[in-house]
Amino acid sequence: MVQKRERSIQELYRDDPERADALAWGRRGMLKGAALASMGAALGGSIPFARHMPGGLLPALFARPAAAQSAPAVFRMEGKAELILQGDRPLVGETPEHMLDEAVTSYRYFFVRNNGQIPEPLTTDPNAWRLTIDGEVNTPLTLTLGELRSRFPSVTRQLQMECGGNGRAFFTPQTRGNQWGNGAISNGEWTGVRLRDVLAAAGLKPGAAFTGHFGADPHLSGATDRQAISRGMPIAKAMDEDTIIAFALNGQPVPHIHGAPVRLIVPGWPGSLSQKWLTRITILDKPHTGAGMGGTSYRIPVRPIVPGSNNNGADFVDMTSMPVRSILSSHAHGSRLAAGTRSLDLRGAAWAGDLSVRAVDVSVDFGASWTAMQVAAPANRHAWQRWQGRVALPSDGYFEVWYRATDSAGKMQPFAAANWNPQGYGANPISRAAILVG
Structure with missing residues (x-):
């Protein structure tokens, strides 16, 4: 039966x-x-x-991904808060929005995204780590971390880093990949050298058009002839002043789980470009063809496709600047507040890839009316922006805090995830947090 x-x-x-x-x-x-x-x-x-x-x-109380589960799996690691375990092979952990309440994200609250195995920690001097720059350059370079530090000026910037699949769980029907809510984001204070300074030292040939990135993380299968991930970007993004080869996070050496001793930071674009455990950057005259390039990998449709349909990505384009998004950090989804609470002091963060955030608005009456929040200027380009404001509540009961951001080009978060694609990139709908008063 x-x-x-x-x-x-x-x-x-x-x-x-x-x-x-x-x-x-x-x-x-x-x-x-x-x-x-x-x-x-x-x-x-x-x-x-x-x-x-x-x-x-x-209702949002039942609809939010991960947090909507009665007991989401927990990511546990020494020095880390209890994140949401999105997967253990490879190891992936999402930060609940209410833990992202700092202007600069502490190591404790950094989300974790791996594509392969985690390499063994260094037992030798980190300054001896080697990075190679080759390909379409006049003078191929192999530099130690010590030489990077001594030869090129260091810069420190607050930089957002966001997984390309952030928001994936909001797509209907469900797509492949980790079912992220909004928590695959961090805004750390990174220190390193500008990639463009290193490329200038190598001397770009006239045909230099793209990069290809390589790291020391073994493939998930253990195969030694395959990269866990190896992505690349147009040379213009490589030459952006905020694209850096980082060796410190929040004033300390980059933690091992986040790519020590050297990693790329390519802010505002999919985090998969920010290669961890960086060993090589090759300069190419055409797009890179490494793991995570082509097909539907980190690519979105040029024209809408039927949700749930199969597609080989032949007419897709690479994701570049990430879409506008906002988070609420002052109140956890599902919070219960004291009877008689008649206002909410709200705060959170918003960002928009290479752009800035022009406005954040909040509704507590299911979108019938909206209240403008105060949005602070970014600490520097490619840093997220903090927002805050107050909304009134008429009584005790069940409320939903709806929050949406608008970028500097006037594009607002949509009501529902748009431009469905098989691997779930670019979903950035208005978010809803459930609050119960009394």
Whole structure:
């Protein structure tokens, strides 16, 4: 006898939102009467702005990725906070948004993303680590870390680093890859030398157009003839003043899990370009063809494709500047506040790849009205921007804090994840955090 599998409420809403409303709450049209009582009981309180709640919308309390699970798997590592374990082969950990409440992200709260095995920690002098620059250059270089430090000027910058798949869990239908919420982001204070200074010393040939990056992390399979990941970028991004070969994070040597002793930082673009355990950069006259290049890898459709369809990525383009996104760090999703709380002092961060953030707006009435937040200037280009502000609450009950950012080109976070692609890149919808008062 074949048993029929019960579908979760998330699956019901994904497949047929209006039918899910009827099945879960008895709702048809406006939320009222028995349907309102049923949903309020499930959420743990009355819903003061129920009249504005859109039909077919699963309440945020049940909809948020990872945090919506009753007991998400926990990433544990010495010196790290308890992150959300996205995978253990390779090792991947996401930072819950409320832990990203610092202007400069501490090592403790840095998200972790690996593509292969983690190389053994160095037992020799880190200054002896070697980096090779070759390919379309006049003078190929092999430099030790000590020579990088002594030969080129050091710079220190606050720089955002974000996984290309950040927000992947918001796509419907589900795509391949780690089901990130919004927490594959950090804003560290990185110290290193500008890549453009090193490339100038090597001397770029006229045909120099792209880079290819190589690291010491072994392939997940253990194969010695395969790279775990090896991506590259147009030479213009390599020459950006904020693209650096980093050897320090927040005033200390780069931690091993984050690529010690030397790594690339390519801010504002997919984090996969920021090669960890960096050993070589080759300069090419055409796009790099390493692991993580071509097909659907870190590439998005030029024209929309049917969600859930197969596609080989032949007409996709490489992801470059990451889309505008915001996080809420003052209140954890699912927070319960004291009865009588009548205002929320909110804060968070927002960023927009190579662009800056022009505005952040917040709604607590399901998008019927929005309140502008104060957005601080970035510490420097490619640093995230902190925001803060206050919103009023009319009573106790269940509320959702909706937050959205707008970039300097006027592009705003969409209501739903757009431009579906098989590997789930570029999802940056408005986020919703559930708050229960009383």
